[in-house]
Amino acid sequence: MRSAPFRLFELALDELSVGDDGPVSNTSSGARPIEHRTPTEGTIKQLYGTAWRCGEPTCKKPLYRLNGDTGEYILNSRIAHIHARSKGGPRWDPNMSEAANRAASNLIPLCDTHAWEIDQTPEHFTADMLHTWKKEQLAEFQTLQRSWTLTDTEVADVIGASFTDQLKETILSGIYAAAESIRNExxxxxxxxxxxxxxxxxxxxxxxxxxxxxxxxxxxxxxxxxxxxxxxxxxxxxxxxxxxxxxxxxxxxxxxxxxxxxxxxxxxxxxxxxxxxxxxxxxxxxxxxxxxxxxxxxxxxxxxxxxxxxxxxxxxxxxxxxxxxx
Structure with a gap:
């Protein structure tokens, strides 16, 4: 029989829904969300429609890589936040509204490696630095006119790769906190x-x-x-x-x-x-x-x-x- 905290975890995941606005917070109405909602599908399409490769200026990895055996393109990237969407996350800005946080200007497509690196060692990647990357990525698109046109299925893949793990971690940390509160009581x-x-x-x-x-x-x-x-x-x-x-x-x-x-x-x-x-x-x-x-x-x-x-x-x-x- 599964323990109560992990049963709560399963139930919390069931309450998450992915719609036009992406997964929404499972907090009750009127309460401040634990984190901002994910970007809309339209914003995700806009991001991939104005970029070809990783936003790190020296990285040559495309956002999708070609599988040499099958000829299929495989997602090779994630959407990274310049200012974190979760309180306490990398480069969190408490004064940023949810609309600004989930806007394209606060988001940058990066390869899996650099998306992981900027959040694991945020002291080396300031918001100003990432904004500069963002500008250079958009400027490159204007010159090359190379980008990715995503289908709805591909958008769902990007959401899964970019945000699902974060949602699970946030929910799980909340459940652990609740369990700790119960143990203290x-x-x-x-x-x-x-x-x-x-x-x-x-x-x-x-x-x-x-x-x-x-x-x-x-x-x-x-x-x-x-x-x-x-x-x-x-x-x-x-x-x-x-x-x-x-x-x-x-x-x-x-x-x-x-x-x-x-x-x-x-x-x-x-x-x-x-x-x-x-x-x-x-x-x-x-x-x-x-x-x-x-x-x-x-x-x-x-x-x-x-x-x-x-x-x-x-x-x-x-x-x-x-x-x-x-």
Whole structure:
């Protein structure tokens, strides 16, 4: 069974249509497109109707090459953008309108090699340089009057060679971003639950220890009484709550690098592991009121620092603001 992101990828590709205006963005109406639409079929015919060879001035490769075995002409070129049609692409101009971006003046037919090269190493191919190539290509056509007259089928071939891969990459990158957003939300939700379980376990552990402190002092428990209590349901529940605190703390440390959250976790674990809380009860020295008051203060401190941990967790793991939110 295919994974959800790749099923989304297939569905997104199905929504793309190629018409008179070429493939259109699959973004919802009213939203800014991820990228400008591809050139129209008329623009593509115009480009090949005013050029014979690659627009790189020293390149002699024709836009179509002759197959010596079959005598057929095979597409040997692609349409390259001077200013990228995708935000963040080579020589992207944020101030360029979609109409200007998909116009012939922003497009230049190049051989496959140079079309790839200008986008892979854009630092070596400025927009001004490519505009100069464009002018020389048009000037050569005016002199030689040699060009290519494309059929509708050939136009579709040019679109496929020039833009389909870019569309797939854009869609796929968007799906990967969506999948990453889902994973981040799952991570936040998982950490919220880990912290919530820790806080509940700490409160239950504190309540149980407070009851023990009172009972052991009032009934003059001995070591044998404490061992007997440990084996009761209440004793086992208290041990399980401490295990939850330790286990969840390890999981949170494995998943996060947030300084504030880790600092709060350190404080909480230090408080709950303070021997001054449990040892007086265990060794039977919690019978006097002063010792019990020290224990109660420690227990209240434990509850307080776990509450602080919960509040910091809520802040750190809050949902990110949606687009357009303040």
């Amino acid at each position: 799952e991570r936040r939700q998982r950490q919220r639950l880990l912290i919530a379980d820790m806080v509940y376990a700490a409160n239950s552990w504190v309540d149980a220890l407070q009851i023990i402190a009172i009972s052991s002092a009032g009934h003059r428990w001995k070591a044998s009484d404490m061992i007997e209590w440990v084996n009761t349901d209440s004793g086992r529940a208290m041990a399980q709550n401490m295990e939850i605190i330790k286990k969840n703390a390890r999981k949170i440390r494995f998943e996060t690098r947030d300084v504030d959250l880790l600092a709060a976790l350190d404080v909480a674990q230090t408080a709950v592991s303070n021997s001054a809380i449990f040892e007086p009860v265990w060794n039977g020295s919690a019978r006097d009121a002063e010792t019990r008051m020290v224990i109660y203060r420690h227990l209240n401190h434990v509850k307080r620092v776990f509450l602080d941990l919960e509040e910091i967790g809520i802040k750190v793991l809050a949902d990110p603001p949606t687009n357009g939110a303040p």
